[in-house]
Amino acid sequence: MTDHDQQPSTSVPSHLLFERVHSGEIGTAQRLAMNRTGSFEWDVGAGTIDMDDAGLLVFGLDPQTFDSRPDTVLNLLEQSERTRLDMAIDDAIRSGRSSCSVHFLVPMENGRDQWTHIQARILRHDDGRPHRVVGVVQDATAEVTHSAFMLDLERRRQRQTSIVERTTSALSRAVTVDDVTAALTGPDALTRLGADGLALALVENTSLSVLALSGDSVEAIDGVGDAGLDRRFPLADTVLDGRPRFLTSVAALIERYPALAPHAGRLEFRAAAYLPLVAQARPLGTLALFYRESTSFNADERNLCLGLAAIVAQSLQRAKLFDEEREFATGLQSAMLPRRIQEIEGGEIAVRYHAAWSGRQVGGDWYDVIALPNKRFGIVVGDVQGHDTHAAAIMGQLRIALRAYAGEGHPPSTVLARASRFLAELDTDRFATCTYAQVDLASGTVRVVRAGHFSPLIRHMDGRVGSPQVRGGLPLGISTDFGDEEYPETRLDLVPGETLVLYTDGLVEEPGADIDVGVRALVHEVSVGPAGAEALADHLSDQLWERWGSGDDVALLVLRRSPDPGSPRAPRLHQYIHQADPEGLSDARNIVRQALTDWDMAELADDAELVTGELLVNVLLHTEGGAVLTLEVLPEPVRRVRLSVQDRSSAWPRRRSPGETATSGRGLLLLDAVASRWGIEPRGEGKAVWCEIGPPATQPSGTPPAPSPTAERP
Template sequence: MRTEEILAAIVTGLWSWDSSAGTVTLDAEAARLLGLPAEASVYPSEEVRPRFHPADWNEIDGVVNFAIAEDTIAEARLRIVDEQGTVLRTVRSRSKPVPVKSPGRFEYVLMGILQEVAEPSAGVPAALSPITGDWRRSREAFLLDAGRALAEAGSTEEVLRVAGSLSMPGFSPDGLAVFGISGERLTVVGHHGHNMGDEKPFTDMPLETDYPAAEVVRTGQAIYLPSPEAYRQRFPTTWPLARGFGRRSWAFVPLIVSGHTMGAWMAAFRHSVAFSPDERAVLTTVAKMLAQALARAGAAETERELSLGLQKAMMPSLGPGVPGLTVAARYVPTGGGLQVGGDWYDMIPLPNGRIALVIGDVQGHDVRAAGLMGQLRIALRAYASEGHRPDAVLSRASRFLSGLTEEYDGTEGEDEATSARFATCLYAEADPDTGTLDIARAGHPDPVVINVDGTAVIRQTAGGLPLGIEKDADYPTTRVVLEPGETIMLCTDGLIETGGHDMATGWTRLRPVLEEPTEDLEKLADALVQAVHGPGSHHTTGPLVDRREDDIAVLVLRREGATTRTAPGRRSAMTIAQAEPERIAAARQQVRELLHDWSDGEQIDAAELLVSEMSTNVLVHTDGDALLVAEVSGDRGERLLRVEVADASDELPHKRRPGEMASSGRGLVLMEMLADTWGVDPRGEGKSIWFELCESTEPPES
């Protein structure tokens, strides 16, 4: 005998239900048990579903969820009804659920058997109470899933969406509403299973109204209405409002948090529900979880609004454009806590017609850091508006911050670790007419200059200690000149070091973004932030994500002019003072940055060595400062590097023959060996020594 014949002999059929495809496959016996023609066939689920009692059908999701979680068989007793709702028979289903991947939805395939059981008797009307199958196991599985889903909801809208998708074991509602309290009036927070605008009669309802949700809010006691008659008898005044929705049963359950009733939850059913003790226990438990989720979501939304308000208050508007300059900025707070911190940027009009660009970072990512940042930003604005030069502005700001931290040092309950704060800062005074920027830096990352040809170079600048460490700290000034079309980028260390990067690897990550051709500074600012945090990140006014390790502030400024990247080359210049021999190391690094894409690494090493020799020669053999200018011109692969070091001495260098143990005298010997061409040019009061290197694409000889 075939398997189907054996199963039919014991009144057992085979079925398969594919929820993703919306089909049910039945053999002949399974079709007969469901009251369909006794032949094997595939039916749309819409044709099979009416054969089950609606309460029993709703229980299937809970049973299946539990079986999938526990990797067991899904078992339930299901009543089969005719078109009039009369029970024909009761069948037992034993199925193995197999999850099916489906974006945004939970789908599965049930494969198993249907077997007729002796209860209840045929011809008996369907009972009101749907306690079928393993109620306890289904309830536990449902509550576990509901608790997990509500705990993960991060906003009121998401909580309401999760609540609307809950499938309670045996009695899922098809209409939900969440009521809140505003003063002495009832409000509708959200609803599900109703049309847009259906909530209007219930919105802004006085709490004294004879309406179930209002009474629940007043008393804190749940109300269960198993039938329309029960609703009409208990609440005759507002029954006409509910009658038009066509529901048969209602549950109004209080939403209580920390002993305080914050609203009410309505669950409405199109089929009759008796509200047995088990069903009431499930509804009460769901209401408690829903109240906790709504309270968390409300607190989180209030916190986000407070964060955005603080950010908007503390972050300045860049204001109207400055003739000759284009500016864009972004601020992204850290993902933790109140999402406020100590990073900031500012643009300040100065009395002399110039503008000041400021970017800084107060230590910490908390409210106090944000408060100190606000005070420091105001102080910097005041000092700048008084007309002080960049070095004086930072010196005064350092004394100001030292005074603030001393006040905190004396605060009761504050230890040294929590009271002492410092700040890094970069202050640049920009002249729109000439493109010059006078920069003073207090422990802050160096700026990056993007040449017209697209090359991004870290511009080494002189710097001092972070603000607030020493009252009388000095801050030397460095002058940077932007050619027309060139861009300078200022940022805090959060843009560089987030994601486990240090300064070196962080710049390597950002360089391709900086060198990507774009004439829109707003797009460049967005691209810099997205390079660190991905496309979900936004600036101050956008939604925030929680993947951020540190605050980010970034400010980009471009001198208007030629923006095409066909310009002949790139250029860098800096002064090396007699009192700052450490600037020679910065000069070497600047030349190396200028040649970062040079094809021959040995030529880069040679250029760095020659720059060091030329600069050291000026500091050792003259009494003046050295001015270094490095330029790269030509097409890639055929470029020319020219480096000049000028000083005010008339004494020309001459070639020596140093002995084996001599510690000097090899500068010109190295020039002859390493440079393609070199020379010394008198220049009025002083001279210039220079060398040139032609880019080599040939591999070096071994």
Template sequence: MPPSEDENRPADRTQAADRPRTPDRTPPPLGAPTTRSAMRCVRLLLGCTSAAELLGTVLAEGPGWITGEGSALYLLDSTGMLRLTASHGLPEWAHERYGVVDPDSELPAAIALRLRRPYLLGPEHISVDYPNRNAGMGTGMIAVITLPMVVDERPVGVLALALAHRGTVPRRDLDVLETIAEACGHRLSHLLDHADARLPRDARPPHGVRSSEGPAAGTDGADAGRPAGPAHPLLSLAVRAAGHGAFERDLVTGESYWDIAAFRVTGRPVSPDGSAPELDRLVHPEDLPDVQAALAEALATGGHYRIGYRVLRRGGRVARVEESGEVMLDVHGRPVRIAGLLADVGHRERPPAQESGSPAAARTALLLALTRALSRAVTVRDVTTAVTDIARPALGAAGIVLDLVDEGRLLPVSHTVYGGPRRTELTRLADLSADVMQRSLTRSAPLFSEPSAARARRDPLAPAAWAVLPLVASGQQVGSCLITFAAERAFSREDRTLYSAFAGILAQSLERARLYDTHHHRATELQRAMLPRTLPRLPGIASAARYLPSTEGMQIGGDWYDLLRLPDGRIGLVIGDVQGHNAEATAVMGQLRSGLRAYATDGHDPAATLARTSRLLSELDTELFATCLYLTLDPAGGELTAARAGHPAPVRITTGARAVELELPGGPPLGVDPEQPYPLVVDRLAAGETLLVYTDGLVEDREEDYDESVQRMLGGLELWARQAGPGRLGAAASLERLADLLTLNVTERRSRPDDVALLLLHRMSPLP
């Protein structure tokens, strides 16, 4: 049912077709503020050239509380249907199920377009109506808002954005979202009007309806009888006026598309589907290493680049071409697309590229570029990402399968980076190549395929060409790497030397990354071992807890929680955070946890317990301090006593679906002033109410004010409580679900600089 006019109902999960095209922007000067500006975002939107670039700009430059995962852009096509045109973080099933949306349906994108106003769908609504957990936005406390794009009373499409809001979107944020959607709508309308102007009169879509595909760039009257270019719209009229060719490379799928002018510039025959030739089939062999090195650098940094090179035309003729493009990054900083222009610069003496002087020097430059990319990788996943995002397109490869040696066996790790159909393809490649990868590692020698029509006939699923590289570092077998190519090729002696050198660099990086992963895993396990394995089952209450370690560097921290059974029948609830992120913080945390437990079970009230624990910390041989919160609860009567030492205040979720922080005056952190007393507060937790205690890592976000983050969490808790309904929140499964939802938004951040701990405690209603 559509919402009432005075209700902002939570949004849709309707998702999109292409991956996000997030344009990289020139970084600000050193020391400049990095906060995002809504006005800057709108200004950049007005310069975008495609729907995909618009969505990417919203994700890259819009407010940080637009999470990106699960966002999409719909355009009305010539049949009047909403068609998914660009998206981010969507699984394959969502593309198939919501690829086309009927404007008369009850899906939120359709509702928003009919109502001509934003339609908000909250996280619990999403999890009920769209329970598939493989959706990029998950099923957590993230809202989705669908915003109609209407220009001069004419509908253009719908923008769907996933938000980190956990409750009702504030009016000020809604104004920002509506402004962004309006800018997107006007820009799309402008682009589509220019595209329409290039079409014959009888081919234009009906008035008020915009095609989501549009004509291919370069299509004009002279080309009317020629094969169409790619279905991806390249809408710049300046490209056609200058006689340049436009191209697009999808770095996720490996596909490349040219418009007709690009084929003309390079002197290549036009392919029916607009697919571009392979890089090594296009670029002059002597220039190929230079191009690969320059491309590797551009992929590693993102942003604009220019490369000059020679291309081989039919009949053995050579032409000089300049390629000017932009590597576009997604919200996680990974390259996802390249788009740009090809220009014939044959009249110039030499192309405007930094020529290395010789093919050997160019190959060295390529290896240096790949080495720099791998040197920044810390974990095995980082290494795999660098190979996927930079090495694969720079080498012109169709795919890379990376296996690591684990207890004498080769296990694939590439699948941790790819998703969707790419994962299926890699699984097939891994199955096909298992024997040859093992053989190459056993022989400690690389294997290279050679063109063979007979082989292709025997195994049509096998790649056209491939190289298998054993990965050996410090005399130890690390793994094996399969690099596949879409077209047959012969590997020259120089090629084999290049790939062998790359294998050595990759092996060293993997060995270092595996060592790091091992140490980090052990440190994390040490910290987990100091936390309760399970929460005790206590009468009259339900409880749930979560702990998430930091993901940055070797950071292990001092977050801890505890649920205590006290001698007088009361329940003790403890949460704390030791300053620092190292082994010392973890060790101090273990001592504090033991000391506080001893003081509490001796019968001291929360204020006295914290005072004694503070003195204990000051007597330890450390300069660290800690924040802490300690509460006791009488499950029978609901009496609550509490004290806190510099820690975030606990949150009460009432039976009326309100989430409020307890009025709890605090003292200094433990260990700062051991003689300072702590105020004791007496309150009451009614039957059916819930308490949340947490460490600041749950809400802290570098891109947002801390108080605003807390308010978003409170709004999300209220939303959850309203939709869970009276009596349901106390169920154990429901409380566990709430704990998952609270931590979901944290797990989807690019990085987690701090540990996260939380504890939920619900006082049961008495049985009738």
């Protein structure tokens, strides 16, 4: 490349350019000039720049007066743009690059800024020093504007797509009308919709009910919707007319609806879209969206609003149908369950039924309390297979049949056998599981049978929870089909203050986990829960039913026998020790020691704990059932402890003379040595061995001492 003064000029006077264009002779320079593109050559060493007429035209310079100085061009630019251009070129030169490209703004005489683009090549000496920069300069306003327009268009389209996708996703999880309302008004809901305010109103009979208000809304001010469908207000007018309303200013809103004029000064939005909600050709209501920024509601924005309205309308239609089905199913379920539970003497009962949160919220779970002769009563918790109205209908029939069989006075095993036969004779393929028990709180006797159901839980006075081994049979209906209607009976003893818990699988069934996990959780919550039946039922519902996700319905029955604490001067406790509980004996001894410590009688704890172990071991080894331990303080001038162990065996203990190597036979000898008095009393089906520990009873004057007990085991 030669020096600047040796280069032929490539400039073309403008009059020659137009003449050549007119004559059809168009060269490369002319084509570039027609596209507002010119060329330049900057001599770095000489500090001059040669630019053709088309290039000068890009900068708005007169070819006749241009002095070939770079500063003449640079002085046209604002300081910030000049600095940016200088930095881009200097950076390219210093970095050793052979080219550079930069966009910058050039103020024009008409007051507008023109986007200008320079694409240059840097020519260097052999030592790397630059000596010339040659390139093209172009008016890039149209290119940049179009690019900005396309970017803005793409951003708007992405935003609209995002609004539709996020709204659809949020409403796809909405099941009820309340769910739809929550999705439209919850956290980030307005951002998701791309609006600053929202109002949702639904038609109910001949009135318009505003269900949701969020953000900036005129309906929050004038209370529209409380007085029927009034065309003076936009929500009602939109649903009655069935056409959308797009209002681009508050003035336009007031002009169309003068009734809103008193509130004009309090409105914070500048545009509003009132959209009718229509599904299956039926008007459901109106959705109003409000915007703080002014908008013209172009075609894309209107289509977006109408699309959102269609999504909301479909979701509301689906939710209304679900709510109607759920209301019907819930009413059916309520009609099938007992309206009230009778009060019982000697205890308290609490029942709970929780419908599933999913599906139709109806199923086959049930509970019942049945009055029986002689102040006894029956309790039952069961579950018919399925979660639909058919399961609820079968449940209702089965509950009534089981109540009738129990009321006739049949034993528990017969009640379930007949209930199984009844279910098998119904025109259904459903089966049922249940646990049924006859309860006598006067004696604490509980006779339990179960048909493929969970065994009950017993919470003892000290908070421990036992799961007695209740023998069971096949589920109702299936047992009859297989010809096996045997339901063996298990007797439990509920001592004063203990609690019996019956439940269905919805209380312990955690999705994706073994059911034993849920049972262990239930045992824990029963142990740590409050003592009262009502309070414990609420505690279990709160901690477990909601914990598992509530995908199944739940029936729960809590029965507590009234505690027998005695009096402050004569406290008393009862504890049942199950024969199959390996830790029951150790727990009983600990309970006795702790009770005497609490009663300020710790000096008697060693003897009482020893006797407790001996009496309980005798029962657990030589009988076929558990034992009821009673510990009480006798309110005499000299306080003593009375300890009683009751079992269901009629065989009495006998005194023996064990040899030196004998491992048993010393129980009565220890009783004689430790107790001040002891004896045996018949108790209904069994007996009670009792003893008193402490100072001997003071005998009244002239009264012979109590004889030594002579009862012996046969």
